[in-house]
Amino acid sequence: MEITGDEIRRRMVEFESLDPGGLVVEGARIVGQLDLSDVVAKRPLVLRDCTTELPVVLDRAQFALLDLSRLVAPMVRANRLTVDHDLRLSGARLTSEEEYALHARGIRVGGSLYLDEDFNATGTVELNGARIGAVLYCRGAQLRGNGGAGAALYAVDLHVGSAVFLSNGFSAVGTGRYAAVRIRGAKIDGQLILRDGRFSSSDTALDLRHVQVGTELLMPFDGIEGQVQLEGLTYQGLPRDATVDEWLSLLSTRTPNYSTQPWVQLADAHAAAGNERDVRRIRVAQQRDLRRRGQLSRWGRTWHFVRGVTVGHGYRPALALLWLAGVLALSVGIVTLSGAVRCSAVEQVGYALNVATPLVKVDAGRCTVAPSSAGQFVLASTWLLQILAWAFATLFVAGFTGLVRRNA
Template identity: 30%
Template sequence: MEPRDTIPAMEINDLTPAERRVWEAFPRGDGVDFRATPEDSSADGADWGPERTLRAEVLRAILLGSGPVVQGRIPGLKIKGARIVGKLDLRYAVIDHPIRLRDCWFERKPLVYGAQLRALVLGYSTLPGLTASTLRVEVVLRLSHCRIAGPVRLQGAKIAGGLFLQGAVIGPTVGEEADEPPLQLNHVEVHTDIIANDLTVHGQLRLNGANVGGQVQLDRAQLLAPGGIALHAETLTVGTDLRAHRMKARGMVNLTGSRIPGQANLTRADLANPGGTALRASSCAIGELWLRRCEQIRGDVNLRRSTVDLLHVDPQAWPERIAIDGLTYRTLAPHLPAEQRLPALEREESGYLTYAYEQLAAAYRTAGDEAAARTVQLAKLRRHRHTLPRAARAWGLLQDVTVGYGFRPLRAAGWLTALLLTGSLAYGIDPPRALKAGEAPDFNAVFYTIDLMVPIVGFGQEGAFAPGGWHQWLSYLLIVTGWILATTTAAGVSRSLQRQ
């Protein structure tokens, strides 16, 4: 409590009738309601008359101990529907009484910088701003449904209970304060939750370095900073979740370095920052990142070096350019065919990225979908082929066409079957002549063709007969094709063994 000699002298005769009602109600903890009807809006407070007007200096004097004391009662300032004129200056004050100024209109921004308060409730009030940096609150800070034109400065505040901002409208800041973020929560410590559903901020919501014991709720919030940073939450730490269902962000959502052990849930969020980065969540540690049922994000997405246990993203949500180098995830949802996931990897701003394909294949293996994992590996090799010199590209194309880089072994069997039928028919209709008449074995078109195609198998047919004319050229084709199939199949098998 501030020393008594710093509290201005205040006599009951100096008070207006409205102030006297508050003076008498405070020591008993009773509330004073100046509203004509419960529907009165604080937005009209500038026009309220003297019967609803309180001087800020009177409220300060009451809170700092000038008022009477009633034994056996718990004092508290509980006012609804008042017009508060002057500057409510509570800087560095230590106040043990709850302060509830609901549906009030403030002429000047309250100053509670460095104060220690039991509870501060300003719900449904209209303020030109709030200066409360390094504020300490033991129970709760409520700014629900407030209309605040100037910046809300809560940097470094510590709140043992919760911070409530649901339905509040903050900003835009103007004049000398135009460059300030309207809502400044950087480095706050909130032991329970920040509840900010339906919040509207005309400018930046700054949460970088904040530490929240429970969750941050931004469901249906509107963060409007076109071309700038809508949500600046670098190194944010929460105890459970960051919820942002249907959040609308115009400008970058920056979660770089955040720690969110539960869900970062942006289901149906509307993210847009054309020409820039719409979502930056690099170097994060997140339990579950949900981009479920989102429209296509307008702007880049950067998830580099982040670790996510579950990544839930619909393919249509990815923008034209993404950055996922070093992104690690264990599970990918919803489970879709690999063909629907692969186009996103082609949007990587760094170009071909081996790690991205390996990570996607690993996620399919975790889900037990080996076929999809092989499809991803095949796509990786095809994409890699385009980065190689011309000769290497030709060899890669040959492996792809013949055996699908070893991921499509039945394709080689198909080629062999087709060639075997071709050779068997051709040589069966017009058998080649024997090299040594009387010594050659009986001619068999099928095994003669196999002898030509398969280098490591010999049935004694190839060396005993000599084709002529176009049959000779066919034999050359079968020999060369057999060697190519054998080589590419061996390369594919070797690659498969290396993966295992």
């Protein structure tokens, strides 16, 4: 069966003469270009299982419903297309020799957009600025970028009223300077589901910068091949399908650079769930990443290292107590082994604790320090150890009170 693109346009322009069910064409070969740009038709258009050798043009057109399921075409251009209900491209095969396979910037879909059931596109699927009232279904879709940008799915500032499914065998392969899936600035009122999806690029696989997910984020990491950009990503509740250890590894090693916000978002999610042990692990890992990749001066990096090994940046204040115990043990060792402190062994221990302990004093008897080089060494060492003991005691108190304030 054959039908011309001009005949389809004529019928849709004269939509008032159509049945309320609209125009339905199945299994046809469309001869000539199907150009429906600027057509305003208050009827459904169904072109199911159709083929064409030329791009389909739908710019600024308006339909009650549009079904292009299993369409075979080089590309579909649909900038600012408006569909009152659903837009279906399930199982369609778009093979473009240019940059875009589906160029649908600023489309408006009142219902759901279906790019599922093995929808296949060679060339970028662009949905920049799209507004989808219900769900974006990309389950099982196979997308591959083409041309300079090379993104497989390019949907900056997308707004979806319910959920986005990039799952169930979804595959996106990036081939250029943009991420394989780039949905920076998207707002998703429901879930973002990446379960059983595959995202691949030699550089950035996923660009989720400033994406707002209204409810849950389901994002396992085993299908992500490449870096992930997460600055500004927000979600509700705990992210699912990945462990805390996997998140720590991802944020530390698979993001382009250090950014505070993804760490804070993850820590806040676990704090809200009452997982305080995981919160401390996340905060400590964040500080390690800051020291390794953050914009710190040389002295700032040194002080950051000291804070980390002494009190775990305030999240492990007990470390300072261990350092304090080490200082006291070293003081006892110097005093008892030097031979320069004259008193009994028990009194020597008391003397060592007296000179090194910041807060607690014990009876040291009548110990005297011999006026010798060994005695001078003992005096100098214990002064230094007392300074260190005070420092570790202060760090412990500061870290402990700070931790109490954070948990209050």
